[in-house]
Amino acid sequence: MNVARNPGEKAPANERIYVFKEIYQPLGAGEAADQAGRCLSCGNPYCEWECPVHNYIPNWLQLVQEGKLFEAAELSHKTNSLPEICGRVCPQDRLCEGACTLNQGGFGAVSIGSVEKYITDTAYEQGWRPDMSRVVWSDKKVAIIGAGPAGLGCADILVRNGVKPVVFDRYEEIGGLLTFGIPEFKLEKEIVARRREIMEGMGVEFRLNTEIGKDISIEDLLRDYDAVFMGMGAYKYMKGGFEGEELPGVLEALPFLINNIRQKLNTLPAGEAPQSMKGKRVVVLGGGDTAMDCNRTSVRQGAKSVICAYRRDEANMPGSKREVANAKEEGVQFLWNRQPVGIKQNADGTLALTLVTTRLGEPDEKGRRRAENVPGSEEVIECDHVIIAFGFQAEAASWFDAQGIKTDDWGRTVAPATQTLKYQTSNPKIFAGGDQVRGADLVVRAVYEGRQAAEGILEFVGVW
Template sequence: MSAKDFRFLEVSRQTPRTVPVPVRVLGYSEISGDFAASEAATQSERCIDCGNPYCEHACPVHNYIPNWLKLVQDGRLFEAATLMHETNPLPEICGRVCPQDRLCEGACTLEQTAFGAVTIGSVEKWVTDEAIRQGWRPDLSLVRESGRRVAIVGAGPAGLSCADRLRRAGIAADVYDRYHEIGGLLTFGIPPFKLDKAVMRTRREVLEGMGVRFRLGIEIGRDLDFAELVDGYDAVFVGTGAYTYVDGRLDGRDLNGVHDALPFLIANVHRLLRDEVPSATYDMRGKHVVVLGGGDTGMDCNRTAIRLGAASVTCVYRRDEANMPGSRREVGYSREEGVQFLFHKQPVALLGEDGRLNAVRVVDTELVAGADGRMRPQNIPGSESDLPADVVIQAFGFQPSPPDWCQVHGVALDPSGKILVGGAGQLPFQTSHPRIFAGGDNVRGADLVVRAVHDGREAAGSIARMLADTPVAQPVAAVA
């Protein structure tokens, strides 16, 4: 071993500096700064290249993490960016929004010691941002066009990932989306302080440079019949996400002041993009806000309410902190920005007067091990209490809401509405219709961005395999 293999003894774990709390809560800019090139290289040198890269195994797209960390150490920026894109079509996005503490960094060998994990996510973000800024672009010079065409429904992470991989295989990709910007919930659901929308615009430029064609502001089933895609393309990929929010079915959910997380977040991003003041519906100034739910969406709601001027924000979660599904980093940011957490509390009703919310009734819980080993909350009788609230935001999660045209075209669903893929005799991510593929949250239910990226990537591989074995149909109708 060389001295470099023990750099972690000399160099402590360091993440880029964040904007001070009193400044960050005044606006919506990304709060995390960037490494300088020397800092990225020094942090990359902390990797011990342990020979059994647990970080790589824990990453849903199985990034070649030790390999590109070595390239960063050696100052080979463009090669590092190229290697990142071999496994992840959206590395600058995953570097920002992935819960690395539960994935790659959580599995880092150094994380199991007092030295702390390599700052993988921050390096990933820096490499992609800096390489693109310096002019790096995917090299498609050796790609041979196949003459095949695929329609992609949904410009979220699964759809964008699929489009990237199809173009690398020489397959034309047209991406349809009802919004006028790409990204899906990356753009309209994730707040700008986590993911600046300029990042999505840059990724759009990169993809368009690869030959991806975006057809935005078009809702399939309303503006264009899905049958036209099935008839006009060699294959279709459906990446429509999960937009149906889980209804906690709490008494009082129709009171004024009760909101669901996704409409709240989407409305705020829309008004930021239009540079408008908050609407009366989502006016939080001087109000006591209670967020119900402990996932990353709940953390987004916490931090958005703070920026909207709430007098207080309290996050209620039915388990303990160790069992929260949200990123530890996002929980920490919420705390720094003034959010209070109440654990072991289960909401049971929303209370109000004259049609207006004024409290949340909660009951204490205790954790009991379930059959699957996960600790499950059990209500403690007689422990009810009322928590004053002017506003409640319900962040209980999301479910797929498959469009009607799925079943019309023979795409099988499970009872919860998830699209069924990869069954017996099918390629991975192939639906019951042989030329329709699907992936992301409409297959998994609400899940991580990086898993949607994985699905789009793998679905593109399946589409390419199917088309390679399928004669070109004559003629193929064109969709304008």
């Protein structure tokens, strides 16, 4: 209790706003051991329960404290396929660290996420690789559609159980939104590339630049593989439904973020111009992680000003509190309780965005209080770009009907966790997990579902 919480030194805002680099510095061995030593080893570790993959947190903290790094790496991979990535991008304040007993009395939670990333980062540097020596290989192979967290979680469990996973993705790199969504100031792309190297070393095969339904048919996969897992994410862009959304200068969040990432990766497709907010007045609409990433990407591109407008108050924002705080430090101005009602183009091509003030009414079906417009509260904001970040929904692929795959009213694939073969869809040979099944959510939950679905698949193909 004499040792303070230390999640890793944070780069000062006036330096980090110029670079696309992770803002938290890694912990050194001494710092990691000190943080691990802060764990009270609660009899009932609440952190484990709140962690969606139920990591053995107190156990690997103890191994770190004892300097047993390779053992800690093996143990952390028993429950999580992407520990160094979750350690970076999980909203720990809502999950493991939010449940840490040290929060009571104001001691500050153990920096669980930072220690989790330290374990794999450092063990890898020292030569650790997953122990595959006891794997007994079967003759089964499974096609995985989507190399995002769900697909990677599924591949990890399959390959550790001797089943060959072949992962198909339409993009040129693995990671799904880890690569083509989440910006480098939260997750540098070398970390995802390193995970690819680890997984290829384990026997996972990736076939990239390959879209199922276009380059290869689902029928081909069903013919050539013993089972199929779909982790195709949720990509249907949610619109605001107000006038002016189609105007030039009004941008969708994800293409904007991907364009920026591809500029850094040097993989912009021929014909796609690099986009920049340099010198522009930007307004971002939305209050989730995607909105925060658009705010902070615009800042780093040199925007003249960045305003983020959200229809509820700060306490009811869906995004990580840590990322909102980081955005504020980086100069983003927040307008809470504001709803967009229309955008017009001025004669000089700039935009006039009309917002109304909202007040919070009765809770909606998710328990969050509805935002109601206050009559006569309109205000107009002059700007150069509006970026719309209202989120994404899952949707059925063109081949779902022919394959008998059911979706619900929200476009989510029906693949229940609570059935004999976990995450099996209404087509017995096809399983699914991640955002495609839950709707847009978190990396760690997608990893969990991919891993759980792999267990269903292992039973289905007769390996378990």
